[in-house]
Amino acid sequence: MDVILQVSELRFATDDGVLILDQLSFGVARDGAALLVGPPSSGKTLLLKLLLRDVSPTGGQILMLGRNVARLPARKVSLLRRRVGYMSEHPALMHERTVLENIEFKLRALAAPREEMPDLVTRALQLAGLDGREGTPAGELPPVEQRQLALALAMAMEPPLLLCDAPLHDLADGDEQVMLEILDGVRAAGTALVVTARTAEPARRLLEGAPQGVLVRLRQEAVL
């Protein structure tokens, strides 16, 4: 299995000694998906922050894109972060800018080559199912499309790995299905997924389509 992310015996305790993650291990294949399931405050978002080196683990190891995340110097963490798509539970959208301007902002800020920019924008819009919505201000999009725009932003630089924090949270049933289809499409296009959810259903569908799907249940008694 060609592994893009390997978490081994990961441990995280707060400064007060509260153990939140203990001996957590799982791997994600390059074309695979991992679903991190747990109730609120079980450490799902924390785990994504650990993967992004927003916080450092107390113990264990994270190998991502061939790098030992915990040991990377700050400058290299920044470079690694640019190669990982991240969709926050509370996405940062520029509400006064249009869908197109949002994506272009990120691409230009990350110094994407000018000649590649139109193709990158087109592919991000298609992948996120936002074709035809380019000129709509982000603030005028319905909730599910705002989530789609967040996904388009996360995928704009075509990262090999996408971390999605609660992408289905607070969406209506129909919208959940739309989002799941889009995420399925992202994975099918060759991007590995790490998705968090409070319950295994309906997100389990992401694992069914993936050749290497992993369901990780986080301990329920953790308090953040």
Place this chain on the structure above:
Amino acid sequence: MSSGVLFIIGDALRAMLGCAGRWIPWSLTMAAALVAGAAVVILPGEEEPPAPATHLFVLAYLEQALSEEEVNRLAWETWSWPEVSQQGFRFAGESEPKDIQRRALVLQVADEQARVVVEDRLHAADGVAGVEQLRRTVAPPPRLPGASRIGALVGLVLSLAGSIVLARWAMGAMVSRWTSELTLLRQAGLQETLLRLPFLAVGAVAGVGAAALYLACYWGVRAWAQGVPAVLEAAPALTTGGATATVLGVLVAVLLGLLGAALGYPPRRHHS
């Protein structure tokens, strides 16, 4: 500098235009600090008021029949006397140092003793029809009250403190206007030092605005003072060091802007 950084800086400067109501007062207080700082340097310090000066003159009225050659010989002779500090010819109709009725040689001497000596010599000299002494008291140059420099110093401190407060106010507005962009860039992995750059650029631009205001004030006052001798006498430093005042003013203004931006930039907030 990468195109990404330049783009971010440009975008932040555009956002800055949207909060002009905040950074214009900030620029104004920085300009006020620069003007007050310049005033502290230019205004003379507290010193003993100079006494009025007394100038002593001896006027030698020349005989009408004196030839030019004899006049010149007399002038060379008087100029060789060590008691004479200045001398010059005056003609009928002139009014300095007093109204002149006929041709005269005016000699300025340092003190009373020198006057007596010079008068005696002139009485004995050929071609001198009459001798007259003149004593004139000259008022000291005008002085600005000592409190003006203290006032400038107080103004400098207040405007500096005000500029820091207004910098935080302006940068707060800037950050809230640019919050989504900041969060997006942080989530995209941009380093914190890089994210500070657009805010520092905003500070530098506000500083340049302050420098422009300061230079307008400085050169405006300088040009105005050229026509007011009393101001030039009271603050002679106003007419010197224009290039230094300009370069220093711009540098200090930009540094003030950068400092305000650095102090006004909020600490990192972790995204949830």
